[in-house]
Amino acid sequence: MRSLARWTALVLTAALFLLPFAVLVAKGWPALADVFTYKEIPFARSLLNSAVVAIAQTVGQVVLCSLAGYGLARIPYRHAAKVLYAVVATLMVPTAVTFVPSFVVVSSLGWLSDLRGLVVPGLFSAVNVFLFRQYFLDFPVPLEEAGRLDGLSRWGVYWRVVVPNSTAFLAAIAVIDFIGSWNQFLWPLVIAQDSSTWTVQVALSGLLTAQNPKTTLLFAAATVSILPIILVFTVLQRYLVRGISETGLGGQ
Amino acid sequence: MLSRRSFGVVAGLLGLAACGVNTGREGAGGGTVRHWYHAYGEDGVQDAVRRYAAAYPGARVEVQWNPGDYDSKVLTALQTSAVPDVFEAQVKVDWVRQKQVVPLDDLLGDTRDDFVRALLDSQTVDGKLYGVPQAIDTQVLYYRPSLLEKAGVTPPKAVDELIDAAKRLTAGGVRGLFAGNDGGVGVLTAPLLWSAGLDFLSDDGKAPGFDDPRAATVFGKLRELNETLLLGAPTDWSDPGAFVDGLAAMQWTGLWNLPKITAAHGDDVGVLPFPRLDADGAESVPVGAYSAMVNARSADVEAAKAYVKWLWVDKSDYQTEFATAFGAHLPARKSLAATALRDGPGKEVVGFVTSGGRIASPARWSARANTALSDAVSRIARQGADPAGELRAALDVARDEIARLDR
Amino acid sequence: MRAIVKRANSRNTLVFWLFVGPFAIGLLLFTYVPITWSAYLSMFDARNTVTPTEFVGLANYIDILTDRAFLDSIGTFTVFAAFIVPTTVVLSLALALLVNQVTWARAFFRSVYFLPFACSYVVASLVWKMSLFPGVDSGIANTVLGWFGADPEAWIGTVEPPLYWVVLVTARLWLQLGFYMLLFIAALQRIPTHLYEAAWIDGASTGWQSFRHITLPGLRGALVAVLTLNLINAYQAFDEFYNILGDARGYPPFARPPLVYLYYTSLGSGGQDLGRGSAGAVVLALVIALATLLSGRVFRRPT
Numbered sequence: 001m002r003s004l005a006r007w008t009a010l011v012l013t014a015a016l017f018l019l020p021f022a023v024l025v026a027k028g029w030p031a032l033a034d035v036f037t038y039k040e041i042p043f044a045r046s047l048l049n050s051a052v053v054a055i056a057q058t059v060g061q062v063v064l065c066s067l068a069g070y071g072l073a074r075i076p077y078r079h080a081a082k083v084l085y086a087v088v089a090t091l092m093v094p095t096a097v098t099f100v101p102s103f104v105v106v107s108s109l110g111w112l113s114d115l116r117g118l119v120v121p122g123l124f125s126a127v128n129v130f131l132f133r134q135y136f137l138d139f140p141v142p143l144e145e146a147g148r149l150d151g152l153s154r155w156g157v158y159w160r161v162v163v164p165n166s167t168a169f170l171a172a173i174a175v176i177d178f179i180g181s182w183n184q185f186l187w188p189l190v191i192a193q194d195s196s197t198w199t200v201q202v203a204l205s206g207l208l209t210a211q212n213p214k215t216t217l218l219f220a221a222a223t224v225s226i227l228p229i230i231l232v233f234t235v236l237q238r239y240l241v242r243g244i245s246e247t248g249l250g251g252q
Numbered sequence: 253m254l255s256r257r258s259f260g261v262v263a264g265l266l267g268l269a270a271c272g273v274n275t276g277r278e279g280a281g282g283g284t285v286r287h288w289y290h291a292y293g294e295d296g297v298q299d300a301v302r303r304y305a306a307a308y309p310g311a312r313v314e315v316q317w318n319p320g321d322y323d324s325k326v327l328t329a330l331q332t333s334a335v336p337d338v339f340e341a342q343v344k345v346d347w348v349r350q351k352q353v354v355p356l357d358d359l360l361g362d363t364r365d366d367f368v369r370a371l372l373d374s375q376t377v378d379g380k381l382y383g384v385p386q387a388i389d390t391q392v393l394y395y396r397p398s399l400l401e402k403a404g405v406t407p408p409k410a411v412d413e414l415i416d417a418a419k420r421l422t423a424g425g426v427r428g429l430f431a432g433n434d435g436g437v438g439v440l441t442a443p444l445l446w447s448a449g450l451d452f453l454s455d456d457g458k459a460p461g462f463d464d465p466r467a468a469t470v471f472g473k474l475r476e477l478n479e480t481l482l483l484g485a486p487t488d489w490s491d492p493g494a495f496v497d498g499l500a501a502m503q504w505t506g507l508w509n510l511p512k513i514t515a516a517h518g519d520d521v522g523v524l525p526f527p528r529l530d531a532d533g534a535e536s537v538p539v540g541a542y543s544a545m546v547n548a549r550s551a552d553v554e555a556a557k558a559y560v561k562w563l564w565v566d567k568s569d570y571q572t573e574f575a576t577a578f579g580a581h582l583p584a585r586k587s588l589a590a591t592a593l594r595d596g597p598g599k600e601v602v603g604f605v606t607s608g609g610r611i612a613s614p615a616r617w618s619a620r621a622n623t624a625l626s627d628a629v630s631r632i633a634r635q636g637a638d639p640a641g642e643l644r645a646a647l648d649v650a651r652d653e654i655a656r657l658d659r
Numbered sequence: 660m661r662a663i664v665k666r667a668n669s670r671n672t673l674v675f676w677l678f679v680g681p682f683a684i685g686l687l688l689f690t691y692v693p694i695t696w697s698a699y700l701s702m703f704d705a706r707n708t709v710t711p712t713e714f715v716g717l718a719n720y721i722d723i724l725t726d727r728a729f730l731d732s733i734g735t736f737t738v739f740a741a742f743i744v745p746t747t748v749v750l751s752l753a754l755a756l757l758v759n760q761v762t763w764a765r766a767f768f769r770s771v772y773f774l775p776f777a778c779s780y781v782v783a784s785l786v787w788k789m790s791l792f793p794g795v796d797s798g799i800a801n802t803v804l805g806w807f808g809a810d811p812e813a814w815i816g817t818v819e820p821p822l823y824w825v826v827l828v829t830a831r832l833w834l835q836l837g838f839y840m841l842l843f844i845a846a847l848q849r850i851p852t853h854l855y856e857a858a859w860i861d862g863a864s865t866g867w868q869s870f871r872h873i874t875l876p877g878l879r880g881a882l883v884a885v886l887t888l889n890l891i892n893a894y895q896a897f898d899e900f901y902n903i904l905g906d907a908r909g910y911p912p913f914a915r916p917p918l919v920y921l922y923y924t925s926l927g928s929g930g931q932d933l934g935r936g937s938a939g940a941v942v943l944a945l946v947i948a949l950a951t952l953l954s955g956r957v958f959r960r961p962t
């Protein structure tokens with residue numbers, strides 16, 4: 001009896017959770033082919049921009065933050081603790097809250113309506129550095145020592161020993177970063193003013209808040225926009241689940 | 253495992269991002285003029301303006317269509333960006349003070365007298381013209397005489413009659429009036445002020461024009477109207493959908509929708525200006541004219557100006573098409589005829605504009621003051637807040653903004 | 660000997676900065692510089708400009724702390740947080756327990772509940788605004804109301820009572836429940852099974868008792884993490900609010916999140932005032948820090 005109740009709850013909830021996707025695809029499907037010739041917004045361009053931004057940001061974040069995390073965890077340096085404090089202290093101020101001053105900095109650099117402005121400021125994630133540091137602290141020391149005995153430098157140990165043995169964790173962080181980057185909205189809304197730099201979220205939002213939205217095309221565009229992310233999600237889900245379970249982070 | 257080569261790919265991707273893919277920053281300097289429009293609802297406008305842009309011999313012109321909150325987008329861009337080079341808007345004194353837009357007087361030449369004088373005045377600050385008017389937009393109250401007759405009401409000539417009519421017309425799934433999904437706050441604020449003989453600004457523009465107990469009275473009327481309004485329609489006030497589909501018996505919307513509305517309801521269409529509150533107020537229709545302006549930060553201001561002159565001064569055939577082919581607008585120039593408005597409701601509307609047309613977005617009325625007022629009106633009409641208190645707060649902001657302009 | 664140590668030290672310093680340097684420079688430029696610049700701008704009259712000249716002291720702070728719209732937005736979102744945080748905790752924990760108890764198709768259900776995490780707030784806003792909760796009779800919510808003989812509602816446009824909250828809250832729950840559920844599942848699986856067995860032997864017969872005495876204490880860490888993350892996120896709300904309630908004319912004066920307020924104040928039709936916007940950002944950061952510290956204080960205390 002209890003098992004029946006539990007299964008009912010499970011199935012009903014699952015149906016509720018899937019309903020929005022079903023609605024989206026059902027409404028969008030008929031016009032799927034039209035979205036690329038849609039004149040209101042440069043949709044294909046915005047997809048390309050989103051892809052460039054998300055890939056560059058993911059790769060950049062993983063490379064920069066894992067290097068920094070490794071340095072902080074493993075390389076003896078007198079002021080390492082101070083540097084770590086300086087990184088962790090920024091976690092107190094959520095990135096979204098500083099979008100106004102960040103906008104000011106980016107516009108002073110001349111990076112408005114420029115993919116650099118979309119990508120670069122988001123590369124330096126203190127959260128990621130912190131997570132990588134925690135992870136590398138637990139990395140087995142004997143493995144690294146074996147590498148040193150083979151005559152590898154610090155860099156060699158990192159690149160030949162640590163990275164190949166950490167692919168699962170790297171992948172987990174990468175998936176979370178990719179999803180976050182693809183779905184981000186406020187920053188591109190502010191920075192991407194020229195339509196040649198709109199990301200797909202900015203393009204969709206414009207249509208959605210328009211006075212007279214063209215519903216079918218909007219749904220079709222939204223359907224196309226979630227396909228890449230659903231693909232990444234499905235293929236790499238086990239890394240994602242593991243990453244979130246292990247680190248407890250990945251929201252924002 | 254990542255190989256050395258894949259690291260090369262990684263570095264390449266970063267480099268790609270760092271170097272920017274068609275950064276779009278060059279503006280007119282790169283030989284391209286970037287021209288922004290808000291998203292017109294009438295079919296065909298977008299194709300037309302892209303066609304005009306493609307036909308310009310002087311430079312490559314890229315048209316950007318901006319669905320969504322266009323005004324905020326323009327404000328953000330003007331703050332620091334070189335994009336767009338050319339855009340449509342109605343000038344604000346702020347922009348002139350901050351040197352965000354450039355004067356365009358030298359573009360008009362002999363044609364100056366051909367433009368409707370009041371429009372040029374509305375785009376002029378300190379004696380200089382900052383926008384070339386593209387076409388005149390106005391809004392009116394559409395109703396269906398047959399429905400009014402059935403409900404036993406006459407076309408409303410006063411605000412109270414409008415409230416009464418809307419009430420009686422609300423029946424059987426049809427709402428009395430549609431004035432936007434925000435309950436009329438956006439589009440009725442100005443006509444309500446005028447109906448009470450008030451305005452955004454005093455006549456000399458040196459003080460708010462609604463520092464008067466009658467303002468509280470008239471916005472209280474919007475509160476009374478609130479329960480008969482259609483909300484949550486699939487399209488907003490600027491589209492005739494709700495009225496055409498019979499969701500609402502009356503709709504406040506643009507003259508531009510006249511062709512679609514007569515196509516749907518034939519002769520059964522009546523138009524009215526916004527009624528007056530009482531004998532001290534006036535009937536009115538808001539008059540707006542999006543005007544072509546040039547961003548002072550444009551990389552090539554002269555190229556941008558040359559393009560504006562070509563499109564909005566020289567090419568009168570395009571201007572006629574723009575104003576009349578995709579919905580009904582009044583041309584901004586006297587020499588261009590609007591054939592669609594020679595008889596029927598169209599002719600009536602021309603009469604409303606002549607006798608009761610008011611500038612809906614004065615240059616001295618800043619965006620911040622407008623936000624404060626519409627917030628107040630929204631709280632009064634939609635949440636039942638105390639009108640006097642709300643308006644006092646809006647007046648404070650408005651005074652502050654006006655004082656700033658003259659500092 | 661000392662020379663060798665010294666050389667090793669200086670080599671380590673170099674290597675350390677090779678690893679950490681690129682990130683550190685970026686952090687300096689894109690986090691520390693903006694924060695500092697923000698503090699600087701907040702004390703100037705920075706309308707329409709990023710390089711202001713007129714020092715106004717604390718005037719922007721006074722302005723913003725007496726601006727009803729800003730206070731309203733902070734107040735509203737404190738209430739929003741007070742509602743959404745416990746609701747999310749209870750529902751995501753319920754989902755975690757539900758998923759954790761099944762043995763068959765567990766991964767499937769976990770994936771289904773977690774799938775919305777991949778969806779953007781913009782796309783969710785679209786579905787909520789235009790198919791689940793539009794004002795027309797054919798909207799899904801109104802169809803359901805119709806089954807029960809109720810009249811259709813203009814969900815997003817209805818201010819009295821504020822039905823738009825139903826739209827906003829359900830969208831946010833759908834988007835984030837799965838993520839928090841995962842955190843709870845991970846924590847549940849770390850609770851040793853032998854504790855439950857021991858309790859069963861000791862006669863803790865009901866599920867509630869073992870939940871109360873074993874599961875909940877075992878989840879303390881996850882609870883604190885979920886509460887804190889969720890609280891910070893509630894104050895940072897922007898995407899779905901902007902896309903559901905905002906329109907081509909701007910944003911209504913209710914349910915206006917602090918970030919929407921800052922957006923319009925600094926960059927949009929609220930005045931293009933980067934000074935006030937920066938002051939608001941400083942105040943908001945302090946509010947978030949305070950709320951986080953308080954919640955940590957309250958929930959970390961041993962029971």
